[in-house]
Amino acid sequence: MTSGSGVNRTLIALAGMALLGTGLWLLGATRAVADHLPAGWPAPPADGVLLDREGLASLRETGWWAPAVLATGTVIALLCLAWAVTRTPVRGLRPTGSLSTARAELRLTALEATVCEDAHRVEGVARARCRIVLRRTSAHLTLRVWTRPGCAPADVLDALGTLSTTVEQALHPRGLRTRTRVSAQRHAAPHVR
Template identity: 45%
Template sequence: MNPSRNAVNRTLLALTGTVLLAGGGWLALTADAVAGRLPAGWPAPDAGTVLLDRPGLAEPRGHGWWTPVVVAGTALALLLCLAWFLAQLRRGGGRRLPLAGPPLTLRTRALADAVARRAEATDGVDRAHVHLPAGKKRSRARVRVLLEPGAAPGPVLERLAHGPLDEARASLAPHPLRTRVRVGVRSARERRAR
């Protein structure tokens, strides 16, 4: 995980936890059983009151701005939490793939980067991009390869299959790896896909 993102996540979780813990602690310490033992300056609600009572809420509701501000604030908080959650899924270092030993795992992004580098080192390949959407027991690799001008697709596919893709399969054994390779060339007329 990215260290800066990790720090932001921990900070936000710590702040949220601190606010919830402080609020819960305040409510617990101001209960009738504990209120008599608190210091004199401790803020406590009056005996027999609730945190949000009807008369207390009626006053702000009488203003025209109250309802739109509460709805907009709640919607904004929901959207921020949803964006944060989606960012965790999208920018994560990838899923962890189980390897041969139970405690051993490998991030999909690390394997995809390694396979892409090995594919780009293959004769006839100009650029390569690998995407590994992984499942629990079965993985798929989507490989896009841009050939160098004049390179024949057949021999390049053969070298890819017996080079980087075989190495990726071996690293994930005993779990199967299905691969789909798309081959392209610089000219739109010569583009082929498999």
């Protein structure tokens, strides 16, 4: 749970407990609070409750009741609307423009296949495997390469670095983190029977 969510839940719980306590207090209040009521508030009967049907009817007849209820309802509705608007994610408009070869978006699997083919074309590489993971602001390229027997890993690293730079340009504006693992392919030993 995030801190904003925790604060929201705490405030909602406190407001609910305050409303519940006030409601329970009004239900049980009788003559004990009659002396502390405002001057315009009608006094409850001796054996009645603070808010009964007759008391509410007399409140509705006063001139301030309707504007007070309307103002309170409006404030509560605006607060709920403001809360709902802050909870709605706002997505910015995507920029549009002409597609050129540099800005054309590729499907991720097509880009992975292209990277594997380009890595396989590097002299000394027997086979290659590629995985690209996109994050919100970055991308991760994991490249696994097996070299042919007799080829040193240092011989292929420069070409693979160039390949990584090309992928970074294709994924711009995301930053690219590359992890390359180079292994030597085992010599094919003849089997003797």
